[in-house]
Amino acid sequence: MALHLRHRGREYRVLLLANDLCGGPRYGLSPGTCYRAALDNEPTRMAHLTFREIKAIEPPEPFTTL
Secondary structure, three states: OHHHHHHHHHHOOOOOOHHHHHOHHHHOOOOHHHHHHHHOOHHHHOOOOOHHHHHOOOOOHHHHHO
16 A cells, blocks of 8 residues: 555655555564565556545555565
8 A cells, every 4th residue: 555655645745655644664664675575566557546535446566474
């Protein structure tokens, strides 16, 4: 969802970093760039969906593994 918000923010020329949105380093999570790579083009493909619709779709395998 953080990556999705980042993608939407770009449409309005607002720069949001995924780590800023989810605080990954504080919780021992991988860097946002790793999650972005694992999602590939999913944020772009799902830009028109609601959060409820996004949550109903299984994440890609590389993302789940990460």
